[in-house]
Amino acid sequence: METFTYYPGCTLRTKAKDLDTYARSSAEALGIALEEPSDWQCCGGAYTTAKDEIATKLSAVRTLNAAKELDRPLITVCSACHNVIKQTNYDISRDEEMASKVNNYLKLAEPYNGETKVYHYLEMLRDVIGFDNLASKVTNPFKGKKIAAYYGCLLLRPSKALAMDDPENPTIMEDFIKAIGGTPVIYAQRNECCGGYITMEDKAQAAKRSGAVMDSAKDHGADMIITACPLCLYNLKKNSGSDLPVYYFTELLAEALGLKEDNNG
């Protein structure tokens, strides 16, 4: 069994336990052990793009460096962690001044300059395990289910740093849906923002954005919508006013692999 370093992030330990639990059990069933670094901190939820921000980038660098020291790729599953960690990794490998300031502060055994390979869990399924291989292990396929993949903003953009998929015509989640036996639904709002943290102070805006996403998915015939992001899940469920069911993609993965009791039939 191959072992990868795994970064759950703050929310997977608390409100998004389903995203975490089924990520772990499914990985194990697929022959990959996910191991947390001994000491990790919250990524901060949003990447601070400003060049004169150093402190806000340190926790991501610590995680990246922990994976480097273990000589293993780093797996993220939450869209926000994925975004922050990949953008940090991209910038530190290109912005010498940032790298120098970060390393001057951290005083690591060896300076960190972006060496760690980061995979989102979906990329691990695609690039390490392979969707064909995954499909061959599915015992409980989502046959006849029309599933809308919701990418939101954080999984794909900015594409030059995240390098995950085509930012306007992505296929990774649709290919995942096909691998677990479902039928992907393509709809206009799949890579537009749900409103994110604006729910804290402007519920109306969050309702408008998340409602647009849900209505778009439903209008295209979706039976359910899936996400990798706890904040997307919250906005789509609580603020959209829609009754379309929302799940983490890992819940469906575990169910398809026969690791989770549920009612997909």
Next chain:
Amino acid sequence: MDKNLKEQILRASGVNVLKCMRCGKCSGTCPSYDEMEYHPHQFVYMVEKGDIEKLMNSASLYKCLTCFACVERCPRNVEPAKVVEAVRLAAIRQQGNNHLTPAMIPDMIDEDIPQQALVTAFRKYTK
């Protein structure tokens, strides 16, 4: 106009505002367009002109969702969100000018809100 402030914002953002050809695609694709007084393309040209005070005092600073749609879709790779971010930082770095305080939190949350929402809001709204 405060030349130092403009220089600071340009340097922090890393954006070359002169590359903007004012096509408005950034604002056209912005999910917060309707909620904003100043839109992404206006941030870019107002910073270019040094007209920064209005931006610093505008609620538009806190309407950006950091979704990177404008960054991705700009045909000239101007990256307007980075300008918004740099102006927002200049605003909240002023003493006593945090946009969010812990005392405001209890009224903003419910049982289900993920921690991610809180940490992200604090990261974007406070220093």
